[in-house]
Amino acid sequence: MTTIDLNSDLGESFGRWTLGSDTELMKVITSANVACGYHAGDPGVMRATVRLARDAGVAVGAHPGLPDLAGFGRRNMAVSAEEVEDMVLYQVGALAAIAATEGVRLQHVKPHGALYNMAVKDRSLADAIAHAVRAYDARLVLFALPGSALEEAGRAAGLRVAREGFADRAYEADGSLTPRTRPGAVIHAPPDVIGRAVRLARDGVVRADDGTDIPMRVDTICTHGDTPASHDLTRLLRAGLEADGIAVAALGTAS
Amino acid sequence: MTTIDLNSDLGESFGRWTLGSDTELMKVITSANVACGYHAGDPGVMRATVRLARDAGVAVGAHPGLPDLAGFGRRNMAVSAEEVEDMVLYQVGALAAIAATEGVRLQHVKPHGALYNMAVKDRSLADAIAHAVRAYDARLVLFALPGSALEEAGRAAGLRVAREGFADRAYEADGSLTPRTRPGAVIHAPPDVIGRAVRLARDGVVRADDGTDIPMRVDTICTHGDTPASHDLTRLLRAGLEADGIAVAALGTAS
Amino acid sequence: MTTIDLNSDLGESFGRWTLGSDTELMKVITSANVACGYHAGDPGVMRATVRLARDAGVAVGAHPGLPDLAGFGRRNMAVSAEEVEDMVLYQVGALAAIAATEGVRLQHVKPHGALYNMAVKDRSLADAIAHAVRAYDARLVLFALPGSALEEAGRAAGLRVAREGFADRAYEADGSLTPRTRPGAVIHAPPDVIGRAVRLARDGVVRADDGTDIPMRVDTICTHGDTPASHDLTRLLRAGLEADGIAVAALGTAS
């Protein structure tokens, strides 16, 4: 039976500000990427999010980002590999401590925003992330874009890598994501998104921008929950996968 | 044979700014309280400080503070017990992760500055700190002012508590520290400081402001290293203790 | 004809996070207290808020707060008078610069949250705020709780002070606000809030907790807009004032 993980970014509130419909989303996804205080999240939000995930049976992962609260970690920064390794460790350790006191062990690490995007292309930053994860806990799963420097770095470090697909994003023929600045880069129609999710999960294939089908084997599909519409879509997406006989389940950690 | 620990705050640099003579101080002390990024320190500084301590055979502890970089964690803030518990966990976890990848396990936790001072008097904040430490790792030693709410909270939580003395600070007859705003609150003359350290370590006694000797059993003595003078004094203090036959050694963790 | 100003805190979004229904609220209020980046707001939010106010004909004031983004400036901090004077100047100057490039001159300054509350009682902090405002621009109006140290400081500094009333808060017989922790401290029923606003504006009187009417002359009434309900209430409140023949208008600056 085909199995796929559904992951989403959560715990992105900060202090007085709330973001996302975490409670609702937890009913649908199987892996939660929890912000660790650098681009979003604070210790109280982190604890609340871990509790929500635990009570909903959702696996918890760290979602470390760049130290850019004002930019939500979405602005590339010229950070060194050494800085990245240390900041990832810092954030993963902080979340792991809070999670441990709630009886939760981390399942995975997924870099956030600009850190993720830079690690897709920059092997030295990707290695820094992989080294940090490996050094801290070799059982952690590293989430990565298929074919990216991050996937390569994770495998080179001996980590289990979860290849991540995006059902609501257009792909280029070379397997990279169509930049958001291009028209059609984001797919909004629910049937299209669900259809792409099913093909990603069941067939390991996605239709690229040029109309050709390209291979894209993935272990987890990224969904969004920061708007009511996106949350509804995630619910439909899960239902669509299950209607197609695909099991939706977390990845678990290596034993 | 009498044994005493010498602790000092280290790793208080941040980014471009350096503070303290950590390298020199590591040759003299036995326990390092390492800043965790909230009032000072950053992930790179934390790693460098842990390495220095490890290579010098100095035990490493977390020194969590209030989220007040501009105020160096020295300004009291009306934080809730819940906020304190979460921010302590966050900081201890972050340092522990970095330390673990350097082969170092944390020995202790000592709250910093205003957080320490508030926890001396406020039992609910003290409990929050003790709960965070206990929940994260019950083997960690909690540093506390003798007779304080923090000591009580640590013992109530079942933690090993290290009672901390200050050889360069004046004490009131009730065992509290003379406020820094009062003349004579800080003792500068090296012979006086060394003499008080020896009495604290060997006899468990300190002379109070009113001239009476009061009992003050301590497990660790706090020293300073943020000025060349204070660093020299710490060296003399250690030599003075050893000349008196007192062993200077870290506390170790509970087994 | 009786005239009253309606003020509200706006521009409290930050980066990715939005807060409040500023666009709607601007249609109803006459003075906007704009966050200046310490407790909320960022340069982009500040500019957008000034534009909204200008286009709606709403007067703009600075709403400086404590440097506590995680706590939204609501946690008391042991800041010195000197620190307060400098941080108020910093924030007022930053907003004034952005406002000037949008063709807007600031009308007033209202300290935010814990800074406001501390300045109600602590004359040295109140003086620091008043000195900063006076030194920067003597034409600015200082918003203050009637009878507070902040009002006294403003008058002593020669500033025009706008006495501020709260239609949705209970008052003690001595004219102070009933602490929020007490039941009944916040008044929710729209007719009650409107009735109290009318009495504050028209009669300079408010009914205190013990049932007696106490004098409370005010120049401006604080309203809230961070929830849809509160925004609706503000609209009703303005309509209620106008139905009673009270003009709702900004204060203007001294000439």
Add this chain to the structure above:
Amino acid sequence: MTTIDLNSDLGESFGRWTLGSDTELMKVITSANVACGYHAGDPGVMRATVRLARDAGVAVGAHPGLPDLAGFGRRNMAVSAEEVEDMVLYQVGALAAIAATEGVRLQHVKPHGALYNMAVKDRSLADAIAHAVRAYDARLVLFALPGSALEEAGRAAGLRVAREGFADRAYEADGSLTPRTRPGAVIHAPPDVIGRAVRLARDGVVRADDGTDIPMRVDTICTHGDTPASHDLTRLLRAGLEADGIAVAALGTAS
């Protein structure tokens, strides 16, 4: 008579951390670039630095940077032109307010670190800076690398631009600075630095890496003061200029 300005970055302390020998440097330079809180500096440091400058007869300028305290504003960030315009205004306004209360009007604006470097090459960011300065106060002088996008943007905005030279940096034949990563990029020998400063100021010429003399007319020379050695060098440099009959004086503002 030839006249040249000597500028230096000052006010780079932050909270508990001190940096630079500002007091000594103020005796030698003629224009101070004062950090504005984003990459260094805090309101108290800003006020103290303005006072130092005023008392020493040194002109004061704003030194706005990227919002990256941990990286000292030296890490490139993918900020938008709109974000840059607003953050420059914010910082310039904050410093101008503090300076005004000390009786000082700003002379100039010099972007700091990565913001400066990005604006050398990126015209849209350069325009954003120039627009912010122009909109705030058209009399302010904009400091810029000769031939850079920043110089062009300043002139296009109608600002007075001060062309800046670096006596301790190697130049390429095209007039750009040799990257710091290349050997010989920084010139340390005092006689060499002084000789280059004299040629920059008197002849408008600098010897490039390839041994040819290239034209380099400058209005101000940047010096450093963050180490005792660099401060001594600045003193020698000024003496060398004056010994050669060159007047060292601030630029003044347009009338």
